[in-house]
């Protein structure tokens with residue numbers, strides 16, 4: 001038996017759309033499939049959407065748009081993917097890492113104010129496992145201190161917070177379509193801009209620092225170098241794959257939620273017996289079934305479970321190594337306060353296989369986990 005952690009979903013129409021993209025002979029970015037994907041994102045979330053070749057690229061664009069530079073500080077959780085911090089470090093800014101809430105594993109708004117200095121420019125909220133961070137509290141602090149909020153919504157496509165879509169809850173949000181996410185194009189991402197004043201510059205940054213977009217719309221008569229930028233567009237073949245995934249987006253999300261809910265029910269009694277802690281989803285958050293994780297009692301228990309499941313042929317990985325204590329985190333960032341929940345979560349968390357066609361293998365996973373943690 002062999003159960004992988006992730007198997008990217010194929011929804012059926014990917015090949016047809018890729019063939020169509022090839023036949024139109026529009027192979028570079030911003031062709032018909034890119035436009036369709038962007039319109040879909042705007043319809044589902046709002047704002048102005050632009051596809052990028054990764055969420056990392058979208059975060060790098062966001063950091064340029066936020067105008068941060070050497071000496072500026074960006075408050076973010078340490079319990080996140082490296083790109084959240086790297087994007088700002090590339091601008092010369094300093095990530096200031098704060099702790100997460102032990103329940104949702106998202107940035108703890110109660111710790112933000114203590115981390116603010118005269119150099120603070122941005123707060124980055126990461127929606128871990130597709131469950132939104134406490135955006136009202138974060139917005140309140142940002143408003144009082146004149147700070148920009150950026151959402152790292154890499155995991156939160158089609159999630160919502162008080163019925164507002166993830167990605168619409170800040171000035172700029174970033175999504176990922178990497179093959180490990182819910183809807184995928186291999187590598188892929190999008191930036192979503194909720195402040196119309198930033199759209200023109202976003203287009204310039206995305207097009208190598210040129211005003212090519214304005215030229216194509218014929219609002220300028222020559223296309224020239226006007227700002228810093230890079231090449232952040234995906235090719236049309238990528239967008240064609242993504243469009244097949246978007247068309248099946250609600251379907252995929254429903255299937256993932258069913259799997260998530262089955263795990264949650266399957267481990268209810270184990271939680272009552274205090275063998276594990278299950279994920280917390282606040283009432284006002286609706287999520288997308290991106291990750292099902294369990295928190296074990298200790299690192300030893302967690303590591304042991306990973307090994308035991310591997311012996312059963314089940315791949316169940318841990319997750320983030322905290323950024324604040326990583327070599328680059330120590331070099332480029334600093335911490336504010338103690339990061340006890342970050343460290344404890346990193347030590348105790350295990351992620352269970354979750355993908356669209358997991359099927360009956362899920363029952364084997366639940367059975368094996370319950371048996372290994374002594375809750376069968």
Ligand SMILES: *Cc1c(COP(=O)(O)O)cnc(C)c1O
Pocket residue numbers: 053054055056057080081083084126152154155175176177178187188189
């Ligand atoms: C996956 C992920 C990213 C990076 O996405 P890429 O598309 O691979 O660049 C960034 N932040 C978070 C929170 C992620 O989960």
